[in-house]
Amino acid sequence: MKKRSLGINIAAIVLFAISMYPFFVMLISSVKHQMQIYENPWFFSKVFHFDNYWIAFEQIAMPIVHSIEVTAIGVIVTLLASSTAAYAFARHDFPFKNLFYSIIIMLLMIPGFVILVPQFINIKNMGMYNTIIGQALPPAASYTAMGVLLLRTYFEGLSKSLYEAAEMEGAKDARIFTLIVLPLSKPILATVAIMSGLQIWNNFVWSLVVTTGDKVMPVIIAITTIQSGINEGDGVKLAGYIIASLPLLILFFAATKPFVSGLTQGAVKG
Known part of the structure; x- marks a missing residue:
């Protein structure tokens, strides 16, 4: 059994190393100039060019701010819409309660590109083209369906005695929802927030369609336009990719425990 366990551990380490090596190459290449990448693409070079990060940061600093604003608005709208709807269903x-719920869940099966044109027409007619709100609202509406699915299951799994005790004390729905349900639902709310936040931050197609110029350009678009000199070459672009991923990495590592807990609890009733 010990040999078998050792073999499994070694295999897991090898698979982890293979899967992470491309990220390692990207990381070390981000501190190289173009000739260093050509001469030694697979490992460190003797001279590190950390100025690549500064060159990239100057070009994507404001787009990162724009993406943070878009993601924050989108996540807040998703949480508000999905939590209130899920509470009503629970x-x-x-x-027609079951019919309405089925229609909401059916939205999960509609590919995003199918509604891309209608969403664009609506946003343009409402005067939200090339705005932060215009980037945030349609994705938030799309991810609300998944939020309703997870949150309803979680809310139904809460002890009925809590609801009954609150109602006996004269509490209405608004008070029960804000003072009892939401505080007890932090793990699943964190799960919905992270899942929707990741999708909104990385929504390249919608951002490309609904924005133009630099006014509200998100970082997912800006990293494709990073410019560098002949000497720096691709190292600056790779540095920009790493900088653009840092907010999501920080968010994910800070919320890993509630994310996993909420995902498992929201997926299984009870």
């Missing part, structure tokens, strides 16, 4: 009976 706690109340009303006509």
Whole structure:
């Protein structure tokens, strides 16, 4: 059994190394000039050019701010819409309840490119073209369906005695929702926030369609326009990719525990 366990551990380490090596190459290449990348693409070179990061940062600093604004608005809208809808489905009976819920869940099966043109027409007619709000709202609406699915299951799994005790004390839905349900649902709310945040931050196609120029350009678009001198070459672009990924890495590592906990608890009722 020990030999088998050792073999599994070695295999896991080898697979991890293979999967992470491309990221390692990108990291070391981000501190190289173009000739260093050509001469030694697979490992460190003697001279590190950390100025690549500064050159890249100057070009994507404002786009990063734009992306943070878009993602924050999108996540807030997603959480508000999905949590209130999920609470209504979990706690109340009303006509055509199951039909409405089925329609919402069916939205998960519609590919994003199918509604791309109608979304663009609506955003342009509403005067939101090339704005932060215009980038945030349609993706938030799309990811609300997944939020409703996870949150409803989680809300239904909360102890009914909590709801009953609150109602006996005269608490209404708004108070129960804000003071009892939401505080107990932090793990699943974190899960929905991270999942929607990742999707909104990395939504290249929608950002490309609904923005023009530098006014509200998000970082997912800006990293494709990074410019560098002949000497720096691709090292600056790779540095820009790494800088653009840092906010998401920080968010994910800071919320790994509630993310995993919420995902497992929201996926299984009870």
